[in-house]
Amino acid sequence: MPKVLIADKLSPLAVEVFKQRGLEVDFETSLSPEELTARAGDYDGIAGIVVMNTPYGNATTTAEHTIALIFALARQIPTADASTQAGKWEKSRFMGTELTGKTLGLIGCGNIGSIVAERALGLRMKVVAYDPFLSKDRAVDLGVEKVELDELLPRADVITLHVPMNDQTRGIIDAAADLKAALESGQVAGAALDVFEIEPAKENALFGLPNLVCTPHLGASTTEAQENVAVQIAEQMSDYLLNGAVTNAINMPSLTAEDAKRLGPYMRLAEDLGSFAGQLTRTGLQAVTIEYEGHVAELNTRPLTQAALTGLLRPMLDSVNMVNAPVLARQRDIEL
Structure with a gap:
């Protein structure tokens, strides 16, 4: 069962959403930065952090x-x-x-x-x-x-x-x-x-x-808006942890639950192929070209591209993941 740590003030409705979706929730808002860092490894989604916003809640x-x-x-x-x-x-x-x-x-x-x-x-x-x-x-x-x-x-x-x-x-x-x-x-x-x-x-x-x-940036400062945002982010995080769906992410492609299920085998294959190519590489990478043909070309290929790029860079970078792979590639002047 995925585990979620809520370390900031959040509407109790969000906690209920997590529980109703079958996630284990710890709600602790008094942790110091040091305590939060020490506990982070006990929870899901830390290694590659997907950053989501809630554009409709407020x-x-x-x-x-x-x-x-x-x-x-x-x-x-x-x-x-x-x-x-x-x-x-x-x-x-x-x-x-x-x-x-x-x-x-x-x-x-x-x-x-x-x-x-x-x-x-x-x-x-x-x-x-x-x-x-x-x-x-x-x-x-x-x-x-x-x-x-x-x-x-x-x-x-x-x-x-x-x-x-x-x-x-x-x-x-x-x-x-x-x-x-x-x-x-x-x-x-x-x-x-x-x-x-x-x-x-x-x-x-x-x-x-x-x-x-x-006014001091009060645009979203109503009880209703804060509850809407809390519930929306809880729903989005639950979808991600349970189904692999990514909604309103700002650092990786959006992915519906249906897409996540359909793309699952392709994503594993894309990462494996990328890893294979990365292990064969003997010189510095300057550009990467990924082509899609057949049925997969009709699907949402952006997550597949990031999966392939993750596999490609992993032999060189242990910390690479689907979230940070495009950033790491740009930092190394690798054209995609």
Whole structure:
């Protein structure tokens, strides 16, 4: 029976999922790093760590926080609250903006962005979206208009960003460096931030501006979201330990339970063939070519490729596994 150690705070629902799936669970949140290292060998999945995320567990909560921040800006709720609690009654000072009929510009229309779009449409807003990966059919299904970035910016009354920081989005996000001047000049009426480049954000050039609303990365901070994430990761880990299924992994290909069962014999063969080739190799590897023909070519071959690469590198590297094989190959300038 696979054994799981939970060493961090997690919803009790996740523990129940593991137990219901037939896994043995130890729940100890007070272990020191040294104790955790000493105990790691008693549990499954340590030698090659599959890193999974839970992209759907907190998407709704994060989208709701986005809508809350939009309302907070449109109606100046934080400053109005502070003013009223200070004993002032500045009703005429806080003239708000109605959202109905306004245009929301959505930069990034993935898991979170698509839910923001649905909520905005429910508020009778118009939604235009910029996302290179958003298909026309998906845009129609969501009820949004897909546009290019240079069209979105002048059309939108409200703009929200739901993109990761990478080479493709850095130009968009780095534009925030000009945000202070835009807020002070009135070119941008207000801004709301929940994520900062450096966290915890103890200081920031924007702090103190009257038309700025900030929260300390609260997007996923609801009881429901934390339970959803805990249950989802428990289900994913159980599927992996019991069936070999890999879902939402960020360091190896996804693999359904059906694929794991179907590919099992091929994966063993791929690793054995890779090991055989690795033992025959007498010179430094520069490139590896793997070809698939016949029935196997119609299957999910990415896990097979990693299995073959694992076998190929094992004669040279004892610590190689399916998770780290591609990384080790890149570090050694081996082209795959």
